[in-house]
Amino acid sequence: MEKTLSWRDCPAWLSAMPGEVPAALASPREIAAWEVERFAESRGPGAPSFRFVSDEALGESYLLERNGDGAITVRGGETGILYGTYEALFDLICGSPLPQGVQSPVCELRMLDSWDNPDGSVERGYAGRSLWFEGGGFSYEPDRIRQLGRMLASAGINVLCLNNVNVGTAARALIGERLPETAELARILRPFGVRLMLSVDFSAPLFLRDPDPISGETRAPLTTADPLDGDVRRWWRDRAARVYRAIPDLAGFLVKADSEHRPGPNTYGRSHAQGANMLAGALAPYRGLLVWRAFVYNCMQDWRDTATDRPCAAYERYRPLDGQFADNVLLQVKNGPYDFQVREPVSPLLLGMERTRMALELQLTQEYTGHQIDLFAMPPLWRELFDTLGKGRVRAMAAVSNLGRDANWTGHPFAALNLYAYGRFAWDPDRSPEEEIRRWIRLSGYGRDEEALTELLLGCSRTYEKYTAPLGLCWMVNPGAHYGPSPWGYEFQAWGTYNRADRERVGIDRTAAGTGLLSQYPPALAARFEDPARCPDEYLLFFHRLPYLFRMRDGRTLIQRIYDDHFEGFEEALRMQRTVAGLHLPGRDRAEVEERMRKQLLNAREWRDVVNTFFHRLSGVPDEKGRKIYD
Numbered sequence: 015m016e017k018t019l020s021w022r023d024c025p026a027w028l029s030a031m032p033g034e035v036p037a038a039l040a041s042p043r044e045i046a047a048w049e050v051e052r053f054a055e056s057r058g059p060g061a062p063s064f065r066f067v068s069d070e071a072l073g074e075s076y077l078l079e080r081n082g083d084g085a086i087t088v089r090g091g092e093t094g095i096l097y098g099t100y101e102a103l104f105d106l107i108c109g110s111p112l113p114q115g116v117q118s119p120v121c122e123l124r125m126l127d128s129w130d131n132p133d134g135s136v137e138r139g140y141a142g143r144s145l146w147f148e149g150g151g152f153s154y155e156p157d158r159i160r161q162l163g164r165m166l167a168s169a170g171i172n173v174l175c176l177n178n179v180n181v182g183t184a185a186r187a188l189i190g191e192r193l194p195e196t197a198e199l200a201r202i203l204r205p206f207g208v209r210l211m212l213s214v215d216f217s218a219p220l221f222l223r224d225p226d227p228i229s230g231e232t233r234a235p236l237t238t239a240d241p242l243d244g245d246v247r248r249w250w251r252d253r254a255a256r257v258y259r260a261i262p263d264l265a266g267f268l269v270k271a272d273s274e275h276r277p278g279p280n281t282y283g284r285s286h287a288q289g290a291n292m293l294a295g296a297l298a299p300y301r302g303l304l305v306w307r308a309f310v311y312n313c314m315q316d317w318r319d320t321a322t323d324r325p326c327a328a329y330e331r332y333r334p335l336d337g338q339f340a341d342n343v344l345l346q347v348k349n350g351p352y353d354f355q356v357r358e359p360v361s362p363l364l365l366g367m368e369r370t371r372m373a374l375e376l377q378l379t380q381e382y383t384g385h386q387i388d389l390f391a392m393p394p395l396w397r398e399l400f401d402t403l404g405k406g407r408v409r410a411m412a413a414v415s416n417l418g419r420d421a422n423w424t425g426h427p428f429a430a431l432n433l434y435a436y437g438r439f440a441w442d443p444d445r446s447p448e449e450e451i452r453r454w455i456r457l458s459g460y461g462r463d464e465e466a467l468t469e470l471l472l473g474c475s476r477t478y479e480k481y482t483a484p485l486g487l488c489w490m491v492n493p494g495a496h497y498g499p500s501p502w503g504y505e506f507q508a509w510g511t512y513n514r515a516d517r518e519r520v521g522i523d524r525t526a527a528g529t530g531l532l533s534q535y536p537p538a539l540a541a542r543f544e545d546p547a548r549c550p551d552e553y554l555l556f557f558h559r560l561p562y563l564f565r566m567r568d569g570r571t572l573i574q575r576i577y578d579d580h581f582e583g584f585e586e587a588l589r590m591q592r593t594v595a596g597l598h599l600p601g602r603d604r605a606e607v608e609e610r611m612r613k614q615l616l617n618a619r620e621w622r623d624v625v626n627t628f629f630h631r632l633s634g635v636p637d638e639k640g641r642k643i644y645d
């Protein structure tokens with residue numbers, strides 16, 4: 015009988031890092047010392063020795079030095095020593111030089127947001143059930159949580175948000191009756207320099223019944239969650255005090271308010287600055303952060319309404335509030351103005367709030383990018399994003415986790431790249447995608463296929479983009495599930511998600527003559543997008559409504575380009591399958607990778623034929639190359 019794989023068989027990028035961190039280790043420095051010892055044992059006599067020098071002023075930063083005798087000195091604050099140790103060990107494994115000078119993270123907050131629910135489900139999760147919740151509460155293997163801590167620390171991730179931003183009834187108890195269990199998980203992760211963040215429900219004072227710590231009586235809930243109400247403010251201050259007594263280093267609270275039917279300050283006629291500042295005030299005595307999501311739009315839009323344009327919503331709402339948020343509020347903004355689509359321009363809000371602390375939100379879980387079945391490596395897209403944002407703009411980052419209880423952590427073993435590389439880019443957004451991909455390949459034990467795999471991973475997001483929604487069009491996915499094609503699946507719905515394709519044209523005019531989204535961008539960027547003759551191809555139909563016979567810069571018509579991309583995308587997926595078949599994958603990965611590749615090919619074929627047929631039927635324009643399109 016075939017042995018069932020365990021997470022112990024699947025080390026992800028820790029493939030050259032043997033052993034399991036013992037429960038007794040209580041600090042980052044102890045873990046660093048243990049890692050170095052295990053590494054030396056596994057490498058034998060040639061392994062360099064390490065010396066740790068504490069310098070608390072360095073905090074998370076570190077300095078690595080090679081001594082004359084070959085030993086490596088790691089100088090740093092408590093977590094800095096752990097980060098420096100991982101950097102040095104990984105450099106040794108990869109044969110890379112040690113970095114010169116003090117290494118400091120560009121982003122102070124490098125958070126992983128899980129969308130895990132206490133019932134064990136993971137919203138938009140494609141790697142199995144939750145790693146720490148099941149059956150309404152906590153359920154986990156402490157050894158596995160320690161291994162997770164090690165993975166996060168080795169990627170430089172310093173905060174884990176434990177629960178979904180959509181906070182259901184059971185999750186409210188994380189800051190109530192389940193607080194001791196929440197604190198226990200925080201305790202396990204603490205030695206890895208990983209602090210917890212909790213998603214809280216803005217309306218919790220209406221619901222959260224738990225025994226008063228002093229009287230033992232069950233408190234009656236309040237009748238309002240109005241952020242300006244004195245009882246509500248007191249309620250949150252008491253709650254924060256109680257939570258910080260249990261978890262003194264909690265990173266803070268994360269809130270999704272007035273978004274997709276979640277409660278929020280608008281119910282009481284209050285602004286988001288008033289709502290966020292009230293909670294921030296409760297956290298301030300503990301230096302806690304209040305992370306407030308800017309993912310707010312009208313999800314009850316009438317599709318007949320062409321004046322309302324969802325991508326405009328966040329900027330319209332938050333820009334007038336710039337400068338009104340408390341110092342410990344971070345406004346968390348998704349990378350694009352829609353919602354983690356395959357291709358979106360940068361969110362104008364990220365460039366438009368000069369007096370507000372901002373956090374960039376990315377999505378590692380592949381909701382719209384192939385469900386961790388199709389290969390989609392994100393670093394090349396992040397490079398473009400950071401180049402557009404400009405140096406120094408991003409000082410805090412969060413990414414929606416792609417983890418789950420599957421033995422290999424991320425469903426597709428190669429999806430682990432996105433998690434590892436996210437941590438690396440949050441530390442330093444200036445990194446090179448190719449170097450990070452190569453580093454991950456070597457660390458994951460795939461070094462024998464480095465060239466083939468690097469090429470595959472550098473190109474796969476572009477291939478996915480070619481066979482799915484074309485030229486910056488969004489939302490042509492199956493509604494709800496968000497896998498597979500459905501060109502009009504979201505066309506007559508309330509979510510603000512339209513392509514408005516007709517017999518002549520497709521896309522939405524977002525210039526000044528249209529919905530005006532472009533006016534939210536800084537002038538130089540707006541100028542890049544505003545003229546369809548100069549707009550980069552990949553954003554063409556995001557910003558413009560164009561006839562099918564529009565001439566692209568390369569001379570092709572728009573419709574021909576759509577057909578060509580879809581045929582090419584499928585051909586590229588076929589070539590990817592051949593590459594995958596030739597890889598020397600370890601036994602634990604081979605079946606998984608090949609099976610997912612087989613499904614990806616079916617998906618690519620379906621997308622190709624559905625999208626081409628859709629546009630062919632509407633436009634009546636034949637493919638110039640006479641390829642098969644199904645009428």
Ligand code: GCV
Nearest residue numbers: 129137138179180270309353
């Ligand atoms: C957690 C999209 C997703 C939802 C998600 C939401 C959000 O709408 O489909 O699953 O909810 O984004 O980011 O809040």
